[in-house]
Amino acid sequence: MNVMSKIENSCIIDDDPISVYGIKRTMKKVNFSKTVVVYNNGQDAINGVKAMVAAGEIIPSVIFLDLNMPVMDGWEFLEDFMKIPNANTDNVTIFIISSSVNPEDIIRARSYKFVNNYIVKPVESNDLIQLLADYKSS
Incomplete structure (x- = not known):
């Protein structure tokens, strides 16, 4: 299935x-x-976003x-990401x-306002198609 892309820029931190x-x-x-x-790693990503x-x-x-x-795990990235000035993280x-x-990881992840979902690896096509559909409707 080929869904029309709505997303300009995306990022993978892994x-x-x-x-x-x-x-x-x-x-x-x-x-x-x-x-x-x-x-x-999270530190490279924080530096890149800054x-x-x-x-x-x-x-x-x-x-x-x-x-x-x-270097910097995902939890530390989330904490630092929220603090980047003028980043329009909303x-x-x-x-x-x-x-x-x-x-506990799933509950903790969902406590961050900009974390939309928690996907257990591996990421499948259906996961991304659903994410695109959810993203378009938001």
């Missing part, structure tokens, strides 16, 4: 190259977004965030992608 490859491939298959930026804001660029409207990463939707099925 340290697992196999997972990133799979998500990018699935995103391409369903025409999820026009551009995809990839960061290997650089985009400083340059007056539009930050990704959708972020796929892994929780367990070196227009960003974050989807947690994790291999963790721990109910």
Whole structure:
């Protein structure tokens, strides 16, 4: 199924190259977004978003965030992301992608206002099609 892409920029923050490859491939298959930026940890992503804001660029409207990463994990990213000045984070939707099925992680993730959903890896085409449908209706 090829859904018309509504999303300009998206971002994947994940340290697992196999997972990133799979998500990018699935995103391409369903025409999820026009551009995809990839960061290997939360710190690189925070630095990247800050650089985009400083340059007056539009930050990704959708972020796929892994929780367990070196340097800065997904939880730390969420805390720092909320504090980026002038980033217009209200227009960003974050989807947690994790291999963790721990109910505490799911509840904690949903406590953040801009976390829209929690997806247990691997991310499938149907997951992205549903996310696109939900995104378009919001």
